[in-house]
Amino acid sequence: MRVLRGIIDHPRRGLLALAVFMLVAGLLGGPVAGALNSSGGFVPDDADSVRATERLGSATGRAPSPGLTLLVEGADAARLGDITDRLSGLDGVAEAAPGASSTDDSSRLVLGTLAAGADADDVAKATVEEFADDEDVTVGGRDVAGLQITETVGKDLGRAELLATPLLVVLSLVLFGGRAALLPVVVGITTVLGTFLVLSGVNQLYGLSVFALNLVIGLGLGLAIDYTLFLLSRYREELHRHGPSREAIVVTMQTAGRTVAFSAVTVAAALVTLTVFPMNFLKSMGSAGAIVATVAAIASLIVAPMFFALMGGRLARRSRGDGAEGRWYGFAHAVMRRPGRIAAATAAVMLVLSVPSLRTEWSPIDETVVPTDQSARVVSDRLAAEYAGATTSPITVAVRGDGPEQVAQYAALASEVRGVQPGTEPLSLDDDTWQLVLPTEGRPAGPLAQQAVSDLREIRVDGVDALVAGPAAEFVDQQAAIRDNLPIAIGLMVTLTLVVLWLMTGSVILPVKAVVMNTLTVGVALGALTFVYQDGRLTGLLGYTPNGGVEPTDFLVAAALVFALSTDYGVFLLGRIKEERQKTDSEQEAVATGLARTGAVVTSAALLLAVAIGAFSTSSISFIQQIGVATAVGVLVDAFIVRSLLVPSLMGLLGAWNWWSPAWLRRVHDRIGIREGPSVADDAADERAPAR
Template identity: 65%
Template structure:
């Protein structure tokens, strides 16, 4: 039996209370779930479904605010209505009715299609109105009229938010039966209820926490997808790891208190470190000044912590309730399993295995190097929604009428605004420039029609040139519009990326050092995680940028990848790769601290966690892979990239690369400078009583 450091008196009392009074503990959990569901369940309707993909204080955002402050109206028409047919009177009638919708300041006819088969009506929303409510009222106003399609930015935002809710329901309906079946096969019998209870507690507990956070900082509705997928996945991972360890202790100690205490002192400690690595990786997304990324980072960090707490509270109660009934009828020694033999086979030729594996992973990651960024545009909206119908019609028949790519808000006098308008009209790519329009005593608006897509290359170039022109002429001008928002997004990501990467690496190194006491293992883990992230992002580029599997996945390619998806997927894959690395390293370290040799420790650790990690990876890939059923393409991208990364990490990195590199480095895996070693020992995170002796027996000299 493995020697472990006893829990502290406080944690021991808590564990024993949960174990000795399981029914009371589970009733308390049930009451918490009921309260969390009642208070946190409605969070979906309270979250933002629009914006968050550009900084709130960017030039484009301030330009829109400047126009709204001067006019009391939104800076561009939020409602675009497509009216089929050749009857002009019908278009005028639609405009009159649209103008009567509460929150619509005015509506005007805006021209006809090139083939005269339809006409457009543009509606401007009052700045003080809730755009989603106005969009819903506009759709209701024309409900049942087949010749009228209501679109525009406000409608697109509302329909995407509604679609996210539908996608969550569908993902749950698809994922839950599959997860339940797989849990029955992997956990076995009544033990399959453990991840279900922890998963429900995690998701609803996170909803409750996010409801409170949303009162202080407005979160994006897209974060709910992450909560569902990651919450279920981590709940399964943590409970599977705890249950597997308990079954080992059950075989050695029987259904005793000591078996539970040992389980929680070893596997429970690993779960805590795992949650910390996931949380610190995802919280680095909050460095970026984009609401979408901040929301994903906050939600991801919260769900990791809640999943760990739920697992560490509920599992001891379940173990106390059922005890020996959770044992498997057949148990096989990990040292005799196929993972044990595979590990030794890899370590017989560690250099060759490491080299080949790394080369293959680099080749799979190569497509990520040619990634091209694309904004979130109308292609993200499902084809059967009215916002997409209108957008496609605008692109095909109206040459972009209804959405001005570049809007300039000028503060100053008429001469300065006119000078800027005249200069902008001569810029390459500008098809038309309106004369400076006075909004109030000091604010003027210039609208530029630009060739190509609203956020395409031409429009983005014009944004930069207009800003340069304003600087050159000393004009106080701010640029708004889709292209300006995309340019501001890229600038914000580029300026924040070095800090985010530095924090990600440093925090991960810190947590892994606290766990292992080594400086080599954390660095190696970061490098391997980077390879896994590269493979997942390579798959994202290969599929979505290159337009593959469009029929299967049901998306419309736009020649690029949305950059915030890239960042969320990278953070998720990095976090989960570290997560599985913690599971494996924890068992290897424990075996080494118990006195096993270097290679034997690796083989034993992989033998005892190989099947657990791969099973957990499959279950988590199903939970997060359910994102791929989303009708919103940028949510799909996160699911596909994360599922690929998780499976590659479990089946390739942990099976081949980890034992190969650990076999190559041997005792140097555990090297640490003397002063760091003393600091680590003083902090007291050591797990096993054999740790000091093991250090003394295997630690190499500081100079090789």
């Protein structure tokens, strides 16, 4: 309270301090955008496929398979030799050699293998630059695809900002009104720069994925708008009651400010559960998401009272908006007149929309996610169309054995695995390490390749330690890591959500209902992903190439985001209902008034946040698109369907039972002393709850 009063009494000093902070954060944190260079991280660092690659690299000094593929048009032997020599002369390239010819002999491949420990992005960039002026050479391969995905995501992020920012500005001017539209701009910039400052420190300790930047900017701007819109709406109410006084600001921060704090905790708690998974991509997205939610709340709770103190009565609405509130009030009562029917119908529709998520199939990140105008994608498409054997997935086995006889025995058993084509003989790399290359039918995500990896890992030969590498093995390891850690992540997310909502409401019923409703919203959002991306719909509009599935780590990020933001809007509504319940003996009146006060705010905030994060859908990389589409769908469904229909119908159906809690748990809650509202009136309200 002392800090709040200091901010209110000296707002200009506060703004000066804020300006200094933004300058420092920009100088120290801004460079983090270029410092995040980890574009992988979709497989656990200790996975068998990673250890196999490290084993082979240690024995040979180079990667187990070529990562650079140069497609050369109509080259003679001399030209092919020149290209091979130029490729082998690049720093980080351990070996370059001519490869296969196309089926019509119109083109030829030159394959480059990286040195162990070489930076794949640096080598790929040098290769692209080296052959940029060679019209007969197209540069592709797995390492080039990784580079072009990272570069494209960076360009797409800039384009998304250019597209979303003007729309957000226009919508903010409409929804905030006049000079009040400055508030979300200041908070948004503070949030993004503050998060960059924190991430720059985190990145020194743990290398973060470059893809986390998309989440920071999209979610940071979205939450800044959400929180400031909620605070401003409440301040305008208090202006009507108290005028442009200190009391109006204090009451606003004691009520809406406390709700914003709870909201940030629920969002951060949901997103931080992604760090349970051992993949750098998910750890980075979870860490960045939790940090940006926390910074957004802190920025809002500091900047908003400064702004209110400076602007005062100039922030008042021209009209009190009674028409909009009256419509929400009447709508809530209409829903609660038939709560059972509306709750059942709404839940049934959401269940139907969730059904596609039950048939989701997984697809890896490969060259097919690269835009069709990028060289890696051109090479990939040409290989599939013009080269024999392009539909196979190479599996590489790093074998350590007591002697060549045991290794030969393993190789013989491996050749009998279903789907494995006759491969090369084991290649001796050093005294106790051999390499076995086994071409496998189908794509890495296909059932044959994945089953072959599992079967190879089941082979047991005395004196032989075999580790399986390759794209199919990496995909298997990724799915295994998700499967092993998913129960922990879900359990942690649900537990944290239940605890935070119990601390806020004192009820055990409301948190459980919130988790159930959030799960329905997540199901609808993920069902949309399957319906669009797995089934190959809207390809012209979204500009992606379907590959028959959904990328699994994106599925998890989207689920965590939707769950977090659903809880976020639930906190906005429940906080106001709880406060109104302290003023009236009618449960339905409290629900209707709470929805009337927050309905327009929540739907407006959802629209703005959907624009901020939905801008991801403009990316030309499909797995980035998927996060934007799923989150936008989830946010809009939650605000316009769940909060408008399902929440009031269930609240009306259960009445005072919504606030039930065992007596002993109620005593614990009372002892903790967390209250909603500017005055302590919970005791009177609690008397209306059923006997416990």
